[in-house]
Amino acid sequence: MRKVLWVLGVVALTWAFVGPRAHVALAQPFQHFFRRSPTPKPHVPAKPPAPSVVLGARLYVRACESCHGPKGNGEGFWSLPTGKNAPALTGLTPNAASWMQTIRDGRGMMPAWGQVLNHTELQSLALYLNSLNKPLVKSPS
Amino acid sequence: MRGAAGLSAVAAVLGDLPRGVFAQKSSGITPFRFVHLSDTHIGYEGDANRDVAGTLDRSLMAIAALNPAPEFIVVTGDLTQAAETTTVRKARFVAFRSKMEGTGIPFYCVPGEHDALMDRGELYQKAIGPLHYRFERGGVQFFALDNVSRGFFVGDEQRQWLAQEIHKVDPNAPTIILAHAPLYDLFVPWNWYTYDAQQVLALFQHFRSVTVLFGHIHQLMSRRQPHVIQAAGLSTAWPLPEPVGLEKLEKWPQSASDPLMGLGLRVIDVGASGDMAVNTVLLSDERREEASS
Numbered sequence: 001m002r003k004v005l006w007v008l009g010v011v012a013l014t015w016a017f018v019g020p021r022a023h024v025a026l027a028q029p030f031q032h033f034f035r036r037s038p039t040p041k042p043h044v045p046a047k048p049p050a051p052s053v054v055l056g057a058r059l060y061v062r063a064c065e066s067c068h069g070p071k072g073n074g075e076g077f078w079s080l081p082t083g084k085n086a087p088a089l090t091g092l093t094p095n096a097a098s099w100m101q102t103i104r105d106g107r108g109m110m111p112a113w114g115q116v117l118n119h120t121e122l123q124s125l126a127l128y129l130n131s132l133n134k135p136l137v138k139s140p141s
Numbered sequence: 142m143r144g145a146a147g148l149s150a151v152a153a154v155l156g157d158l159p160r161g162v163f164a165q166k167s168s169g170i171t172p173f174r175f176v177h178l179s180d181t182h183i184g185y186e187g188d189a190n191r192d193v194a195g196t197l198d199r200s201l202m203a204i205a206a207l208n209p210a211p212e213f214i215v216v217t218g219d220l221t222q223a224a225e226t227t228t229v230r231k232a233r234f235v236a237f238r239s240k241m242e243g244t245g246i247p248f249y250c251v252p253g254e255h256d257a258l259m260d261r262g263e264l265y266q267k268a269i270g271p272l273h274y275r276f277e278r279g280g281v282q283f284f285a286l287d288n289v290s291r292g293f294f295v296g297d298e299q300r301q302w303l304a305q306e307i308h309k310v311d312p313n314a315p316t317i318i319l320a321h322a323p324l325y326d327l328f329v330p331w332n333w334y335t336y337d338a339q340q341v342l343a344l345f346q347h348f349r350s351v352t353v354l355f356g357h358i359h360q361l362m363s364r365r366q367p368h369v370i371q372a373a374g375l376s377t378a379w380p381l382p383e384p385v386g387l388e389k390l391e392k393w394p395q396s397a398s399d400p401l402m403g404l405g406l407r408v409i410d411v412g413a414s415g416d417m418a419v420n421t422v423l424l425s426d427e428r429r430e431e432a433s434s
Binding site: 070108 | 222223224225254255258259261291292293294296297298329330331332336337387388389390
């Protein structure tokens with residue numbers, strides 16, 4: 001019994017001195033003993049994020065505004081290398097599937113955003129384009 | 142036996158220390174000099190620079206006069222001015238290439254949006270070389286990245302390639318990334334950014350020192366983070382304004398009294414410990430020296 005306690009003592013002391021400095025695999029299960037401040041728990045979303053026009057608007061500012069302009073009318077802050085402007089995204093024929101394809105695969109100098117944006121993000125951008133192209137209600141005829 | 146149990150616990154603990162806690166030997170770096178050239182825009186015709194070939198020639202003369210001579214030159218994009226037809230673009234690439242080859246100094250390029258956005262870098266690859274690649278000089282690792290040919294990002298495919306290449310190199314060796322656009326949000330409305338820069342730099346998280354050399358913004362700006370330093374080079378074609386507000390990016394007509402204002406290049410000396418000393422050569426200074434000698 002005393003032998004066991006002695007060995008445990010040596011091991012515990014070693015950890016107590018070296019563990020906090022070393023952040024080591026061996027001490028991993030006991031790391032919470034050494035931690036000064038509590039680590040925030042990761043936030044786990046209940047379901048995968050759904051596409052939304054809000055997300056679309058946010059993405060638009062970071063990815064599209066430079067070329068297509070804050071109003072989507074083609075008056076951007078940056079000219080294309082040829083000196084021309086990107087086209088307006090207002091007055092488009094409503095077709096979310098074809099918009100998403102253009103955004104994902106690009107065309108001419110339009111970037112191939114599928115390299116960095118996921119499906120939800122592409123859907124959100126299509127929703128945002130929709131909002132620039134109102135009304136999307138079916139015509140009564 | 143008891144002692145051994147205690148010892149093995151200590152060994153396991155120390156064996157897993159994070160890199161860099163104990164002194165480490167610096168990997169064999171042979172000191173060398175190289176030049177950072179950028180945004181030469183060969184083929185441009187307009188008021189911002191009435192002789193882009195001439196200002197590149199001046200820059201190459203300044204490089205030829207360097208003592209000690211540089212071992213190589215890196216050019217961070219917009220080698221040529223974009224044009225509507227492939228024939229014109231091709232001629233511009235050829236002109237750029239022959240000027241660079243005329244120096245007799247090896248050079249490494251990355252594409253700018255003027256070189257590669259219109260055809261996803263197809264012509265660039267034929268005329269200049271691969272859009273992204275890796276090389277090593279004097280113990281320093283170089284990663285040449287393409288953050289323009291499909292848009293202002295590196296993108297999934299290239300990031301996968303990068304992740305594989307990163308495994309092959311020593312994270313303690315000094316590392317230089319060459320790219321056209323900055324790997325941070327310098328000013329998004331003017332496309333002075335790389336959309337997935339954070340994901341790209343995260344791949345280098347365990348590296349001891351990373352330096353990003355970029356172009357695109359035609360002026361000296363830099364950013365320092367704990368393990369990453371990013372520094373722009375100068376253009377040999379025209380200077381650009383710094384971001385002031387939400388206005389369209391415009392260049393201004395070349396000054397008649399000071400036509401070389403804001404144009405130049407940078408000379409980088411890598412020391413034995415991997416340290417880098419950067420000197421800026423301004424073409425306007427060179428001209429004053431010419432006049433006084």
